[in-house]
Amino acid sequence: MGHRTGRTEPTATSTPPAGKRGGRVAPTTASTPPAGNRGVTDTPPIAAAPPPGPGLDLDLDPEQRGIAVLAVLASVCAVAVSAVVLALVLLPGPSKSTPLAPAAASSTAAVASGPGCHGAGCEGRSPLAMLCAPRPDTITQRETATGAWVELRHSKICGTTWARMWGGRIGDRIEFVVPGRAGSGHAAEVGNAVEADTYVYTMMAVTAPGTAVRACFLPAGATGTGKRECFDGRVT
Template identity: 40%
Template structure:
């Protein structure tokens, strides 16, 4: 497998050690970064940052990686805690200037390694003065002395309206307006209005369902991770070929793992197909865009290896 991109020399030693440990877990699993991202529910760019030591790794991501790689989570706990303490030290140094008024050079160098989107997404630690002023401006004003007077006026208006309705009803009775039809028979009651069906809602993070998912990335649409299951699988050489299905999204796609660059995988549903190839680099897996399905058994996954061995290998329905 091609080597990883070298880690920065400016990384804290504990952060570097933990990033290297995570890389070894990915290597031993035979999964690429893309497959790890899909199976753990974290996107590819986030895992690139974790594995490059550019971003602290949350406990949930470590637990998910341990599960998909078959690693005992307790084995990673001590290293994860050391890396977390290192990130905390980096944060402390950022907040406290050195005696000469400058910040720690290593801290500033590590900050330059962070992607722009990470800093943009970091939540503020304390509300700014502008926010405080806006909150003060939005707070409800003290009740004015004229409010009871306006409330009394509303009550009087409502009482007059009710009195007018009762008077009109009495006048209709006196005039013989019984509500019957012209022939003296009682008019049929109005037909009840059919209830309006509430629109179906999708779980948080899920962005499509059924035909709307066709051609879309299952990870980007929120259909992967815990919402997806493998409903069929086969082997093409050393590669594992799977049909992945999401009942929530009513869609299926194909996935290949343990493969080499140039291997391809396709998903087929009622004559429609979508294809993906394993890219050059460190990845050993790929997955296709989705196709809408009525049932999980509607989809078939096929793989063709780059070396031409075995021809096309497909799952059985």
């Protein structure tokens, strides 16, 4: 021990190592990123694309993809056609109040307008032109040996009777007469193909209830009375 002079020499304190001065742990700084990555921030990963739905397969080759497209179009067309068919089925049907057929309509109009003659004024005139033909009575109807039909008709509104024929051939002839009355005979003949396919009428004779009438058919080319077919009737 040395001689004390009354002044104490200060003792040097030891310097703590870096990072532990004062007994505290110095905070560590963030590590410096490499020079090549400075200024780049981390980004969240991109979500993966969802798998394709039930539609077309994206991995199909062009030929298979074309077939798939055609299949889809065919399905769409089938649905459209089904919708159209369903609509047609569900549409309301035609109205029950359908218009009259041309013949019925003309007959109705004729009845509404009235006949063009009556009684003696109808003698020797056309039942069609005088509007006596709508809704007449049929006195008798017969089929001839050739297949033609002959009919005696009577109109109450006109007070007349006449004969008509259908199903005949060109040259076939029909005659009408009131037996015992002079000048009451009338005749008509099939002159062309149009008349052969429709009705041929004689002119009218005035008749009252109870009058006897007769219609005779003469086929084309007939000679003598053996070919004539006659049918009698009586007005009621």
